[in-house]
Amino acid sequence: MTRLPRWADLVLTPLISLVLAFGLSALVILAIGESPWLALKTMVTGALGSSYGWGYTLYYATNFVFTGLAVAVAYHAGLFNIGGEGQAAMGGLGVALVCLALPWPHWALALPAAMLGGAAFGALWALIPAWLQAKRGSHIVITTIMFNFIAAAALNYLLANVLRPTGSMDPATARFPEGTALPRLTDMAAALGLDWGKATPANVSFLVALAACGLVWLLIWRTRLGYEIRAFGKSERAARYAGISPARITVVAMLISGGLAGLMAINNVMGEAGRLVLNSVEGAGFIGIAVALMGRNHPLGILLAALLFGFLYQGGGELALFTQIPRELIVVIQALVILFTGALDNMVRMLIAPLFARRGGA
Amino acid sequence: MGLTAATGDAARPATAAPPAIELRGISKAFGPVQANRDIALAVRRGTIHGIVGENGAGKSTLMSILYGFYRPDAGQILIDGREVAIRDSQAAIRAGIGMVFQHFKLVPNFTVLENVILGAEDGALLAPSLGRARRELRQLAADYQLEVDPDAVVEDLSVGHQQRVEILKALYRRADILILDEPTGVLTPPEADHLFRILRGLRDQGATVILITHKLREIMQITDAVSVMRRGEMVATVPTADTTPEALAELMVGRKVLLRVDKAPAAPGAPVMELAGLRMVDADGVERLRGIDLTVRAGEILGIAGVSGNGQSQLLQILGGYPEPGAQVTGRATLKGAALPLAGADARQRRRVGIGNIPEDRQAEGLVMDFAAWENMVFGHHRDPEYQAGAMMDNDAIRQRTARLMQRFDVRPPLSDLAARNFSGGNQQKIVCAREIEEGPALLLVGQPTRGVDIGAIEFIHRRLVEMRDAGAAILLVSVELDEILALSDRIAVMFDGRIMGERLPGATTAGELGLMMAGVGEGRAR
Numbered sequence: 001m002t003r004l005p006r007w008a009d010l011v012l013t014p015l016i017s018l019v020l021a022f023g024l025s026a027l028v029i030l031a032i033g034e035s036p037w038l039a040l041k042t043m044v045t046g047a048l049g050s051s052y053g054w055g056y057t058l059y060y061a062t063n064f065v066f067t068g069l070a071v072a073v074a075y076h077a078g079l080f081n082i083g084g085e086g087q088a089a090m091g092g093l094g095v096a097l098v099c100l101a102l103p104w105p106h107w108a109l110a111l112p113a114a115m116l117g118g119a120a121f122g123a124l125w126a127l128i129p130a131w132l133q134a135k136r137g138s139h140i141v142i143t144t145i146m147f148n149f150i151a152a153a154a155l156n157y158l159l160a161n162v163l164r165p166t167g168s169m170d171p172a173t174a175r176f177p178e179g180t181a182l183p184r185l186t187d188m189a190a191a192l193g194l195d196w197g198k199a200t201p202a203n204v205s206f207l208v209a210l211a212a213c214g215l216v217w218l219l220i221w222r223t224r225l226g227y228e229i230r231a232f233g234k235s236e237r238a239a240r241y242a243g244i245s246p247a248r249i250t251v252v253a254m255l256i257s258g259g260l261a262g263l264m265a266i267n268n269v270m271g272e273a274g275r276l277v278l279n280s281v282e283g284a285g286f287i288g289i290a291v292a293l294m295g296r297n298h299p300l301g302i303l304l305a306a307l308l309f310g311f312l313y314q315g316g317g318e319l320a321l322f323t324q325i326p327r328e329l330i331v332v333i334q335a336l337v338i339l340f341t342g343a344l345d346n347m348v349r350m351l352i353a354p355l356f357a358r359r360g361g362a
Numbered sequence: 363m364g365l366t367a368a369t370g371d372a373a374r375p376a377t378a379a380p381p382a383i384e385l386r387g388i389s390k391a392f393g394p395v396q397a398n399r400d401i402a403l404a405v406r407r408g409t410i411h412g413i414v415g416e417n418g419a420g421k422s423t424l425m426s427i428l429y430g431f432y433r434p435d436a437g438q439i440l441i442d443g444r445e446v447a448i449r450d451s452q453a454a455i456r457a458g459i460g461m462v463f464q465h466f467k468l469v470p471n472f473t474v475l476e477n478v479i480l481g482a483e484d485g486a487l488l489a490p491s492l493g494r495a496r497r498e499l500r501q502l503a504a505d506y507q508l509e510v511d512p513d514a515v516v517e518d519l520s521v522g523h524q525q526r527v528e529i530l531k532a533l534y535r536r537a538d539i540l541i542l543d544e545p546t547g548v549l550t551p552p553e554a555d556h557l558f559r560i561l562r563g564l565r566d567q568g569a570t571v572i573l574i575t576h577k578l579r580e581i582m583q584i585t586d587a588v589s590v591m592r593r594g595e596m597v598a599t600v601p602t603a604d605t606t607p608e609a610l611a612e613l614m615v616g617r618k619v620l621l622r623v624d625k626a627p628a629a630p631g632a633p634v635m636e637l638a639g640l641r642m643v644d645a646d647g648v649e650r651l652r653g654i655d656l657t658v659r660a661g662e663i664l665g666i667a668g669v670s671g672n673g674q675s676q677l678l679q680i681l682g683g684y685p686e687p688g689a690q691v692t693g694r695a696t697l698k699g700a701a702l703p704l705a706g707a708d709a710r711q712r713r714r715v716g717i718g719n720i721p722e723d724r725q726a727e728g729l730v731m732d733f734a735a736w737e738n739m740v741f742g743h744h745r746d747p748e749y750q751a752g753a754m755m756d757n758d759a760i761r762q763r764t765a766r767l768m769q770r771f772d773v774r775p776p777l778s779d780l781a782a783r784n785f786s787g788g789n790q791q792k793i794v795c796a797r798e799i800e801e802g803p804a805l806l807l808v809g810q811p812t813r814g815v816d817i818g819a820i821e822f823i824h825r826r827l828v829e830m831r832d833a834g835a836a837i838l839l840v841s842v843e844l845d846e847i848l849a850l851s852d853r854i855a856v857m858f859d860g861r862i863m864g865e866r867l868p869g870a871t872t873a874g875e876l877g878l879m880m881a882g883v884g885e886g887r888a889r
Contacts, residue, residue: 222754227737227744234730240684241719241727242742243709 021340025333046318047311055200061310065209066264067288072297077253078233083144084261085285086151087122091262092269094121096276104179122262123255130254134247172277182271203271213299293342380443382407382570388437397423410571412581415591416816430454460532470517506563522553541572551877578607628852631660634836645688652860658836665851673860682719683712718803728794731783736764771796788819
């Protein structure tokens with residue numbers, strides 16, 4: 001296939017995919033008798049039109065950055081980690097246990113500990129499929145999917161039977177102590193003398209997510225481990241020739257991947273809910289796959305794609321609130337975006353390749 | 363009566379029938395690369411016509427056009443004087459063209475008969491087709507020495523027999539123009555001789571054979587006429603009887619080429635590596651190495667001859683520290699007098715003790731094809747302290763080293779950011795050679811150093827290996843190219859079926875004797 005210039009590959013293709021997805025969504029909205037224009041306006045104002053909307057968009061984006069990075073790190077090692085959902089759920093358990101273990105005096109102490117807890121639980125949940133792949137050849141796609149169900153069932157049990165405070169009817173943990181409340185972005189803006197407006201769940205975790213993007217970039221493209229991960233991901237035989245242990249890279253990459261997914265819990269569990277509830281991940285683990293695909297497994301791309309999906313989530317919520325468009329249709333729109341930016345990527349590439357080929361050949 | 367550089371009608375002999383295949387002004391570009399430029403070719407019916415050229419000269423593109431895989435940008439294809447449009451391989455088959463690819467396109471778990479009728483069944487029920495194919499195969503076997511058991515499962519057949527199935531497939535489809543792409547690369551010399559007898563038989567019955575190869579010896583041995591391609595152009599077509607290998611090589615490369623390796627007699631020193639009783643049983647329980655004893659001395663090249671698949675790859679992988687997963691390795695070895703663990707070692711340990719490794723398959727092992735040249739230039743040595751800068755890799759140091767080595771090894775283009783897959787085969791191999799040779803190993807493992815490498819680069823790589831030997835390194839060379847073994851080695855060991863059949867000195871043996879040993883006939887077996 002004709003090679004596209006880098007900018008076309010990184011910017012043009014996703015943009016065209018996005019336009020196609022939105023175009024098709026508009027047709028669907030037309031078909032049910034609603035105005036696509038109104039829908040778009042509602043989504044944009046709802047997600048980006050106010051500081052409040054922005055806050056929610058950033059909150060969702062933070063989740064997707066973590067799960068997107070998790071997918072990307074595994075992908076560079078040639079591993080398709082579909083278990084972000086379960087790893088993030090287990091990360092939630094880790095965060096909850098840390099938060100409930102001590103009467104934390106200040107969030108600045110609680111956050112690093114919760115990060116460790118979340119990452120460790122997520123990593124351990126990824127370790128089992130990784131070990132099975134490395135030592136037994138069990139395919140990681142299958143095992144990580146199965147581990148999502150196991151995580152959900154285990155949390156069900158734990159929340160209903162073990163972690164639920166006596167007397168509560170709610171399958172959730174007790175509220176975390178005051179000292180674990182993370183500063184919201186609105187509070188932080190206020191501390192700097194800026195008025196962000198109404199409080200939203202977006203919190204300091206967003207900055208942690210940004211830092212994670214930078215660290216993952218360094219890891220993949222600047223460190224020896226990243227070099228070995230990429231070499232193994234491109235060619236296992238070459239890795240073996242070079243003395244890179246396939247088992248070691250499989251395990252290490254999955255530990256990092258699961259750890260990143262688990263880190264997500266500082267945002268939704270610690271930052272937003274303040275306790276661990278059932279199904280706290282809400283599909284963010286799966287959205288991470290789409291985010292990584294669209295972001296070309298590059299941290300910067302993942303950040304942008306996560307913001308897009310944050311917008312779709314928040315704007316979609318507004319759509320259900322303020323129009324007659326049913327909630328299900330928002331899922332359709334999200335699915336179309338995933339379909340076009342992820343699965344049909346090559347179709348778009350094939351369509352625009354001749355334009356560049358002609359220019360190159362002339 | 364010979365063919366001249368044919369350009370259209372002018373060159374057509376007045377008396378003869380139109381050529382079986384005639385190409386006029388065929389051009390094909392891939393983006394900015396002009397793979398074929400204004401190609402003219404006329405192949406007379408009932409001849410064996412060779413096409414030679416370096417890698418990237420455009421041979422494969424031209425044959426892909428003939429077989430309908432690519433559409434030419436310009437030009438005409440004439441079969442028996444009539445212009446045809448070959449849109450796909452079905453059209454090529456209808457035009458009577460059959461293709462035998464370098465990598466066979468057979469279904470391994472089908473029988474010979476099932477493979478032959480695949481895609482050419484007469485109807486929904488297989489029995490009539492199978493019956494017809496069985497009768498035809500019997501006839502073809504008798505006519506052309508193409509004996510194959512029609513009920514054998516293809517994966518159980520030797521490579522030579524699998525190739526015959528490919529030829530039978532083409533003949534069953536009524537091909538009277540047969541194109542073979544590098545057909546002898548996987549054959550023993552006796553198998554190659556048999557193939558040539560088949561091809562001569564086909565020619566004598568009026569078929570036309572086009573043979574694509576880089577082995578000039580084969581061109582001289584079997585073809586009637588030969589065309590030379592260089593950089594996408596057809597530079598000459600000459601009767602084989604009127605040319606020499608040296609002249610052809612010069613036409614291919616565009617300058618004078620030394621086909622022989624110039625080297626002084628070796629001055630072997632102390633043993634660098636001694637290997638005793640190396641055995642290996644693979645994950646399926648098959649014994650692939652059955653007790654190998656070898657000694658490689660400083661300052662000598664020990665060549666291992668053999669048809670591929672007789673344990674050479676396993677030998678190199680074990681010595682390189684990456685035996686195939688699940689393999690059980692036993693035996694003893696020493697390197698410079700110190701024990702060298704054969705089992706349970708890894709490739710890093712091998713590099714640490716001074717074993718360099720130019721692997722057999724540079725694209726799957728020696729290089730990460732998507733990595734830039736600079737990333738590949740330290741591949742396997744990337745843990746060395748000089749490439750580390752704190753917690754990060756010292757990419758600047760690696761780039762500088764790459765620039766230096768690319769210049770010293772004449773890697774073209776000298777762009778360290780270019781991905782390995784965008785270099786030609788010869789330049790990819792130069793990157794691997796540069797990396798492994800510059801580490802100054804005491805023992806260098808070399809597998810198929812010039813497979814898929816153009817003549818100019820072959821010359822360069824051979825010279826570097828001899829230089830290394832002269833500097834006192836021990837070199838273990840594995841190659842399926844007997845010519846390469848004979849030209850480079852100071853001592854030759856022949857491998858067959860996981861054993862060393864015997865050792866010979868290059869001056870005191872012949873290709874014929876080695877060929878017999880490669881086929882398992884000789885002192886290693888009680889005879």
